[in-house]
Amino acid sequence: MERKIGQSFAVNYHYDICFTEHLFRPGNRLLAAFFAGKMAQATPKLLITVDEGVIHHHPGLIGRIKDYFDTVTGVVLIDEVMEIPGGEVSKNTPTVIDRIIDAVDRHGVDRHSYIMAIGGGAVLDAVGYAATIAHRGIRHIRVPTTVLSQNDSGMGVKNGINYRGKKNFIGTFSPPVAVFNDRAFLPTLPHRQWLGGIAEAIKVALIKDRDFFEWIAANAARLHDRDNGVMDELIYRCAELHLQHIAGTDPFEFGSSRPLDFGHWSAHKLEQLSRFDVLHGEAVSIGIALDSVYSSLTGLLSRPDADRIVEVLQAIGLPVFHPLLEVDSQDPEKRHPLLDGLEEFREHLGGRLTVMLLEGIGKGIEVHQLDNGSVLQAAAILQHRATKHAGLSC
Numbered sequence: 001m002e003r004k005i006g007q008s009f010a011v012n013y014h015y016d017i018c019f020t021e022h023l024f025r026p027g028n029r030l031l032a033a034f035f036a037g038k039m040a041q042a043t044p045k046l047l048i049t050v051d052e053g054v055i056h057h058h059p060g061l062i063g064r065i066k067d068y069f070d071t072v073t074g075v076v077l078i079d080e081v082m083e084i085p086g087g088e089v090s091k092n093t094p095t096v097i098d099r100i101i102d103a104v105d106r107h108g109v110d111r112h113s114y115i116m117a118i119g120g121g122a123v124l125d126a127v128g129y130a131a132t133i134a135h136r137g138i139r140h141i142r143v144p145t146t147v148l149s150q151n152d153s154g155m156g157v158k159n160g161i162n163y164r165g166k167k168n169f170i171g172t173f174s175p176p177v178a179v180f181n182d183r184a185f186l187p188t189l190p191h192r193q194w195l196g197g198i199a200e201a202i203k204v205a206l207i208k209d210r211d212f213f214e215w216i217a218a219n220a221a222r223l224h225d226r227d228n229g230v231m232d233e234l235i236y237r238c239a240e241l242h243l244q245h246i247a248g249t250d251p252f253e254f255g256s257s258r259p260l261d262f263g264h265w266s267a268h269k270l271e272q273l274s275r276f277d278v279l280h281g282e283a284v285s286i287g288i289a290l291d292s293v294y295s296s297l298t299g300l301l302s303r304p305d306a307d308r309i310v311e312v313l314q315a316i317g318l319p320v321f322h323p324l325l326e327v328d329s330q331d332p333e334k335r336h337p338l339l340d341g342l343e344e345f346r347e348h349l350g351g352r353l354t355v356m357l358l359e360g361i362g363k364g365i366e367v368h369q370l371d372n373g374s375v376l377q378a379a380a381i382l383q384h385r386a387t388k389h390a391g392l393s394c
Contacts, residue, residue, distance in 0.1 A: 044074075047078045049117050050082070065077075084123050121148050141178050141179075147198060151234065186228070195281070195317050198216075201237075212241070270322060274322070290379060294378040301360065
């Protein structure tokens with residue numbers, strides 16, 4: 001006799017994105033209030049990890065963190081504050097994950113305790129991954145410190161590390177229990193990182209909100225010149241749009257549709273080809289330009305709209321081309337390594353290839369195949385645009 005038992009259940013997630021300044025100053029009680037609201041029978045522990053770059057640019061931070069938690073009830077701070085290498089090194093180095101899990105073991109961090117990651121998006125990814133696999137899941141808190149992580153990667157439910165040269169090949173879906181965006185970390189960012197994070201805001205504006213894109217275009221010079229007030233508004237609106245998307249569609253990506261990966265299929269491959277010398281935000285900017293021009297070549301997007309997108313990227317100071325996109329003039333029929341990124345992207349999606357393109361500013365459209373020749377033609381157009389722009393800038 002054949003028998004079957006069916007089962008279905010849903011898990012509800014809620015987490016707040018808090019926007020503040022000087023999170024660890026004694027008078028800022030945002031974190032204290034968070035832990036006071038999580039009181040339990042047994043007092044949980046808190047393991048903190050910090051991006052080495054953040055420590056370098058904010059001397060005395062670890063001391064301020066320890067002083068702050070001397071006044072906090074509801075949680076016990078573990079005295080060891082771990083320093084984690086910043087950037088893609090944290091996602092490319094397996095020993096980083098091993099060190100975090102070792103600390104979890106040594107300090108008896110249980111599933112009802114917390115791991116806090118303070119740093120850029122790569123550090124948040126790596127620490128979040130380690131937190132998710134230790135004890136099958138320890139609560140993790142994110143304190144993003146870059147433009148990119150405050151308006152994009154720090155908001156979502158994904159964690160991951162790179163493996164065998166492939167971006168985010170290993171990872172988990174596990175939302176944080178809270179995110180604290182502290183604007184005081186941003187002024188010390190290198191200019192490339194400040195600008196690179198803006199690319200993710202342009203991305204979400206292009207596929208979802210024309211008015212937001214027009215606002216970015218109107219404020220391009222102020223964003224380039226590091227106007228803090230304008231950046232605050234960009235980060236808030238970008239985070240809001242990302243969260244709306246995550247809540248409204250497929251947060252754990254069971255399907256093959258990922259609209260928020262607009263511009264990313266080539267960006268991920270470009271990062272890999274450059275051995276991560278190209279920053280993620282820079283690669284996304286180039287990917288946005290490539291897919292926008294491609295959209296116009298294939299009749300989806302008007303040429304004036306594609307030109308305007310590239311112009312806005314360049315006005316902000318973002319790249320739209322990289323020498324790795326050049327086609328071999330001696331052998332134009334030779335397969336370009338960038339195109340291998342399409343198959344890798346399809347594989348990462350877990351189904352058929354689905355790429356977001358544009359049929360208007362603020363309006364994305366999904367397609368399931370790209371013409372290789374048109375992709376390389378788009379790259380050639382961008383090479384010409386970038387060369388011309390560099391000449392005008394001299």
